[in-house]
Amino acid sequence: MRIGFIGAGSMVGAIARGAVAAGMDGSSFLFSDARGVSAPALAAEVGGTVASSNDTLAWQADLIVLGVKPQVQSAVIAEIRSTVKQRGQEVAVLSIAAGRSLESMSRDFGATVPLMRAMPNVNAQVGASVTALCPNDVVSDAQCEAARSVLETVGSVVDIEEKDFPIFTALAGCSPAWFFQMIDAFGRAGVKYGLKKAQSVEIAAAAMLGSAQLMLKAAAEGANPSTLIDQVTSPGGSTIAGLLAGEEAGLSTAIVRAVDAAVGHDHRLG
Ligand SMILES: NC(=O)C1=CN([C@@H]2O[C@H](COP(=O)(O)OP(=O)(O)OC[C@H]3O[C@@H](n4cnc5c(N)ncnc54)[C@H](OP(=O)(O)O)[C@@H]3O)[C@@H](O)[C@H]2O)C=CC1
Numbered sequence: 001m002r003i004g005f006i007g008a009g010s011m012v013g014a015i016a017r018g019a020v021a022a023g024m025d026g027s028s029f030l031f032s033d034a035r036g037v038s039a040p041a042l043a044a045e046v047g048g049t050v051a052s053s054n055d056t057l058a059w060q061a062d063l064i065v066l067g068v069k070p071q072v073q074s075a076v077i078a079e080i081r082s083t084v085k086q087r088g089q090e091v092a093v094l095s096i097a098a099g100r101s102l103e104s105m106s107r108d109f110g111a112t113v114p115l116m117r118a119m120p121n122v123n124a125q126v127g128a129s130v131t132a133l134c135p136n137d138v139v140s141d142a143q144c145e146a147a148r149s150v151l152e153t154v155g156s157v158v159d160i161e162e163k164d165f166p167i168f169t170a171l172a173g174c175s176p177a178w179f180f181q182m183i184d185a186f187g188r189a190g191v192k193y194g195l196k197k198a199q200s201v202e203i204a205a206a207a208m209l210g211s212a213q214l215m216l217k218a219a220a221e222g223a224n225p226s227t228l229i230d231q232v233t234s235p236g237g238s239t240i241a242g243l244l245a246g247e248e249a250g251l252s253t254a255i256v257r258a259v260d261a262a263v264g265h266d267h268r269l270g
């Protein structure tokens with residue numbers, strides 16, 4: 001199967017590198033970009049080929065990954081739509097763009113072509129993305145499985161209904177940035193108390209990783225976050241003091257507001 005990546009930025013780079021690390025044959029990958037720098041670099045790194053244009057790539061690939069920003073996606077689809085329509089069921093398109101619905105992409109193609117929507121996250125760089133996937137009605141099982149097997153090289157894949165993409169995008173696509181923001185704040189707190197920033201960041205990140213691992217294990221056994229919070233908060237202890245101070249400062253509300261803003265923005269991208 002030839003996979004054509006349109007765009008060779010951070011997310012496509014993570015997926016292409018992850019796929020090769022998982023044993024996929026990089027020589028079957030094609031890349032195109034806007035400025036002629038990132039695609040040749042990534043192609044050289046994974047053993048792939050640079051396509052001379054987006055349309056050439058669309059002729060040659062069995063699966064086209066639209067890895068460009070949502071704002072330029074319509075222009076890219078305009079370059080490849082005639083080819084994709086001519087090729088019919090021979091080619092499927094996988095978009096990783098935030099906010100672009102299957103319906104709006106179909107409108108850009110001017111026809112119902114085999115089209116899938118996915119939402120990976122930056123943790124694909126360490127093989128730990130949790131990625132949503134949703135095909136349209138004309139994607140074959142084989143095409144969907146092909147896309148799934150590429151995405152599974154960089155983490156886990158969950159099937160969700162398309163209506164849930166905005167909240168999934170906030171909870172999994174955007175949240176890594178907010179977790180990094182929290183780690184940065186912990187880092188600054190460490191500095192306030194005399195630790196070096198790098199050491200504080202490492203400590204906070206390790207604590208966050210362990211907490212996430214414990215949460216996943218406990219959730220599989222039916223527990224919820226409150227159960228684990230109760231295990232940490234000793235009566236009269238420092239955790240409950242910090243927990244209540246955090247709530248007084250609006251920690252939970254701030255998180256829900258961040259999600260609200262991201263969901264609202266996603267709806268506007270259309
Ligand atoms: N970053 C993230 O955490 C996540 C991103 N996404 C989605 O992934 C997509 C890509 O994001 P990201 O990788 O961060 O973005 P980047 O800016 O890193 O990469 C965008 C790529 O698109 C290329 N490009 C722009 N215009 C064209 C064009 N006309 N033809 C061909 N290639 C073009 C750029 O080329 P050049 O290199 O030459 O500039 C660049 O390689 C977005 O739609 C985003 O919503 C989804 C989940 C998470």
Ligand SMILES: O=C(O)[C@@H]1CCC=N1
Pocket residue numbers: 098169173174
């Ligand atoms: O910020 C964005 O729009 C993209 C989607 C999820 C992560 N980055």
